[in-house]
Amino acid sequence: MIAKISNFEIDLSKPIDISIPLTNTEENPIAWYIEKPAIEPVVFGDWIGKVSEGKSSTNFNNIFFNPHGHGTHTECLGHITKDFYSINQSLKKFFFFARLITVEPEKMGEDFVITKEQISKVMNVSGFSKTEAIIIRTLPNLKDKKSRKYSNTSPPYLSEEAAIFIRESEIQHLLIDLPSVDREHDEGKLLAHKAFWNVKDTHNLNSDARLDATITEMIFVPNEIQDGDYLLNLQIASFENDASPSKPVLYAISNFQL
Template structure:
C-alpha cells in the first residue's frame, strides 16, 4: 500500500505494506536477550486455586497471562530523560510524536584500551550533511546472536560522550542503538552519553534546555538486509507511565523523494 507523506518540508512515498521491524520480541525463553544482571522474563497463566488461565489446561476459556519483565534489561525499549533524573518523568507523557525521518548508519566500534567505543568521528563521517530527526546505529559485526545475547558483565561497546554531544548538537532528537546502553556497563554511575544526549547537567535539577521530548531506544536489531540510508521511522511505544517502555521501532523504505 503506497502512501504519499508530507513530513516537515519533505514529500515522499512509502509502502506501508512493507514494514522493516527492528525490535527484538520479548519472550520467556532462553533466547531472550538479557542485560543488567537479571533473569529472563516470566510469562505465566494466572492461577486461582484449581483454575488456570490457559485454554490448553482445560479450566479456562481464555489465555490469561501475567508478565514480569524489566524494560531496560529484557529487550527493545525506549526511554526518556526520566531514566537518569531524581524527579519522575514519563516516556508516555514526553514522547508525543511517533513518525520521524531516520538515518541508519553502520559503525565498527574502535578499540580504546579494554573497551570498544563508538566515536564522534565515526558518526560524523557516516551521517548525512543534513542530519535527520532520528539516528539508528547498527554496530559491526552485526551478529544474529545480538538477538539473544546475555550482556551482563561483558563490557559491551558504548557511545563516547563526545559522540553523544555531536548527535545532540546535530539536532537529532531520537537515538536508536543495538546495544543494551549508550553508556559503558561499569562507569561508576557517570552516564556520560545519556547526560550529553539529553543535555542534563544535574540529575537533581534540570537545566532549562534539557531535552524532555527526546528519546533513546536500546537493544534494537537491524538486519543486514536493511542498507544504510534514510527511512521513515515509526517509533511505537506502549503507554507506560514510566521512564521507559517496551517499544517496536519500524522502518519504511522511502521512495519517490522530493527533498
C-alpha cells in the first residue's frame, strides 16, 4: 500500500520495526537492577491457563514487567515530576517526520558521552524543513544490544548541552538505543531528561515545560538501515502511566522533494 503525504510517497507495506520485543527469557535486555520479565499462566486451583497443559481451552497469561527496565519504552515528563502525567495523555499523535543519525559517543573521563557538537553536525544537513523526531543510533552497534544486561555498566549517555540543542531545534520526540539519556549513576540529577523536557523544578512544574514531548529508550536500529529521513509511527499501549512499552516503526520515503 502506497500512501502519499504532500510530495512524499510512503510504502506502508515495508515497515522497519526498531523496537526490541519483550520476552521472559534470558535474551530479554535488562536495566536498572531488576530481574527478567515474567510471563506465566493464571492458576486457579488445579486449573492452569495454558492449552498445552490440557486443562484450558485458551492461553491466559499474566505478564509482569517494568517498562523502563525491560525493553523499548516511551516516556513523558511524568517520569521525573512530583505530579502525575500520563504517556497516554501526552502522546496524542503517532506519525512524525524523523531523522535517523548515527554517532559514536566520545570518551570523557570514565564516561562515553554524546555531545552537542556530534548532534548539531548531523542535524545541520539538508532534509525535512520540519523534523519532528530524532532517532540516535550509537556505535558500536552490536546485536547484543537486544539482550544486553545494562545494570552497573555505565552505558553512554546524552550530554545536557546536546539535550538542550535538540530541544531548541524543536524536536518533539527523542529516540535512542540506550537504557537512558542520562548517566546511570548521576545522583538523581537527570540533566538530559530535564533539559529535553524543559523541566526546571520537578516539584513545581514550570509553565513552559514540554508536556507533549517524549523520550523513547532501548530501541535497536540494524546496521543496514541507512541514516536519513523517515516517517516514524510511534506506537504505545494505552497505559495511564509515565511510560509505556512501545513499538516505533520507520517507513522509507520516496519521491522526496524539499
